[in-house]
Amino acid sequence: MIEENKNVENLRRVRFNSIWLVPLVAIMVAGWMLYQNWASQGPVITLIAPxxxxxxxxxxxxxxxxxxxxxxxGIRLSNDYDNAIITVRMNNGTQKMLREDTKFWVVKPRIGREGVSGLGTLLSGAYIDMSPGEQGKESAEFSLLSQPPLSTKKEGVRILLQSDDSAKLNVGSLVHFRGYEVGYIEEVGFDTDSGSITYRVVVKPPYDALVSDAVQFWITPGLSFKSSVQGFEVRLDSLETFLSGGISFGLGKGRASGKPVQDLTSFRLFSSKEEANNNLYDQTIEYVFLFDSNVSGLAPGADVEFRGVRIGTVLDVPFTGISMDTLTSHDRPVIPVLARIEPQRLNAWKVSGDESLQKWQDLLDYRIAQGLRARLEIGNYLNAAKVISLDFMDNPPPIKLKEFDGYQVFPTGPDSLANIEGKVSNVLDKLADVPLKETFEQLGKTMGEANETLRQLQTVSKSVKQLLEQSETQALPANLSEVMTELNLTLESYQANGQIGRPLRENMVSLGRALNELQPLLRQLRENPNTLIFDSKPRLDVQPKAAR
Incomplete structure (x- = not known):
């Protein structure tokens, strides 16, 4: 009984202590902080990257x-180990930015066509940048881009370009107008049906107003080297196009501005500005030129000229639209060349329609009947580039063929080198017909007769001098004496050492020496007529002898 009374008494002594409030308050504060931290956090998103x-x-x-x-x-590998799964905790209030068109990419040091970027990350390290989305539903999973996006706004005008014979350009390559940067390549594709490379190009405002249905697009190579009739041309554009190339566009010379175009309008992309300019001439007359001489140096794109003025363009050398039977059906083997006459080069843009083109066709037929012929000429002797030159010929060769494989034939004549060879051959033939032996014999007789004449004049002069010294002659009237004196002086001038006789004798001796020196040259021309054009066999260098 005594022990039970003690326990009851101890329980009555237990009372609530205020110190117990401290851990309770701490628990409540910690719980509130956890709640605040959880409530302040944004959503968790997943980025998938290579x-x-x-x-x-x-x-x-x-x-x-x-x-x-x-x-x-958090960063981990995907279940198939092909990608990296990056977990990102977003800040609170960023939910509205996470839509289907949101873009994410890594910012780090880069060297590209736009220059050097991301240098600030050398010290702070790489970070992920984002472009907030505006369309679509909210999303929590995105793909991490390997490159920053070019544009996130639907601005300017988008053009579709198709290239058939040029190398591929990269996404982001620049588009220029007269050297100004006005756009970029947004997308590159390949059309398997046509085998062409396709580009989607963005032209930014306000430059999109420059794009009309009359413009031409061509590739800007950056660094180009061209050898043509005009000579060697080296062109270096801006540093951006030098690194990655680019595209330029513009109007042709003398061409009026066209109408504005809609988005995704298709244009052809030419390999060069020259090709784009040549494509402007849509009213043309095509001919086949049959040359029986060497066409080396004549290439597609070469000039067709009339007295130095360009009136056309060579299209194909040799013309491939023919068969072997067509080539072997002629008396002499010929090389067909397809070219076109472009009247718009002479008459600006006034040539339009079939009626106007037919007038040019009739004019060419009339001039051909008058002797207009085509021949090959060297346009530039540095690179041996040739052109087709049209001009009138005296006694032109007759027209043997009027049509060739469906194309009208333009009559040709011998090229300029063949004309030179013909003229040299005619000169050599005339020299060969000259009777050199008889000429030299006759010249020798003439020189002998001249010497005899001089001796006779000298004898007469001595006789006259003796006559004048006689006393009877001195007794003649003064006038007659003066006449005899002048006659004596005249005869002395014709002597071998006189003022007239000495130069005459020297000239005759020089003429004889020159003819003797000319004999080896004439003998060499008779044996080898092409010496005037081509060098003779080179002489071996003299080998010095060793000292004794």
């Missing part, structure tokens, strides 16, 4: 317009 180069969990930040909006909290 690799996680430069990213670290707990360190890499996510920014939008250089403002921190999240942080990477």
């Amino acid at each position: 690799n996680a180069e430069g990213l670290e969990a707990g360190q890499t930040k996510l920014k939008a317009r250089n403002v921190d909006v999240g942080k990477v909290i």
Whole structure:
């Protein structure tokens, strides 16, 4: 009984202590802080990337317009080990930015056609940048782009270009108008049906107003080297186009502006500005030129000229639209060349329609009947580039063929080198017909007769002098004496050492020496007529002898 009374008494002594409030308050504060932290956190998103180069969990930040909006909290491999799964904790209030068109990419040091970017990450490290979305539903899974997006706004005009014979350009390559940067390549594709490379080009405002249905697009190579009739041309554009190439566009010379175009209008992309300019001439007359001489140096794109003025363009050398039977059906083998006459080069843009083109056709037929012929000429002797030259010929060769494989034949004549060879051959033939032996014999007789005449004059002069010295002669009237004196002086001038006789004798001796020196040259021309054009066999260098 005594022990039970003690326990009851101890229980009555237990009372509530205020110190117990401290842990209770601490628990409540910790709970409130956990709730605040949970409530202040934004959503968790997943980024799928080929690799996680430069990213670290707990360190890499996510920014939008250089403002921190999240942080990477986890990086792992996908179940198939093909991609990296990056988990990002977004800040509170960023839910509206996470839509289907939101873009994410890694910012790090890059060297590209736009220059050097991302240098600030050398010290701070790489980070993830984002472009907030505006369309579509909210999403929590995105693909991490390997490159920054070119544009996120639907501005300007988009053009579709198709290239058949040029190398591929990269996405982001620049578009220029007279050297100004006005756009870029947004997308590159390949059309398997036509075998062409396709480009989707964006022309930014306000330059999109320059694009009309009359413009031409061509590739800007950056660095180009061209050898043509005009000589060697080296062209270097801007540094951007030098690194990756680009596209330019513009109107042709003398061409009026066209109408504005709609989005995704198709244009042809030419390989060069020259090709684009040549394509402007749509009213043409095509001919086949049959040459029986060497066509080396004549290439597609070469000039067709009339007395130095370009009136056309060579299309194909040799013309491939023929068969072997067609070639072997002629008396002499010929090389067919397809070219076209472009009247618009002479008459600006006034040539339009079949009626106007037919007038040019009739004019050419009339001039051909008058002797207009085509021949090959060397347009530039540095690179041996040739052109087709049209001009009138005296006694032109007759027209043997009027049509060739469906094309009208333009009559041709011998080229300029063949004309030179013919003229040299005629000169050599005339020299060969000259009776050199008889000429030299006759010249020798003439020189002998001249010497005899001089001796006779000398004898007469001595006789006259003796006559004048006689006393009877001195007794003649003064006038007669003066006449005899002048006659004596005249005869002395014709002597071998006189003022007239000495130059005459020297000239005759020089003429004889020159004819003797000319004999080896004439003998060489008779044996080898082409010496005037081609060098003779080179002489071996003299080998010095060793000292004794």
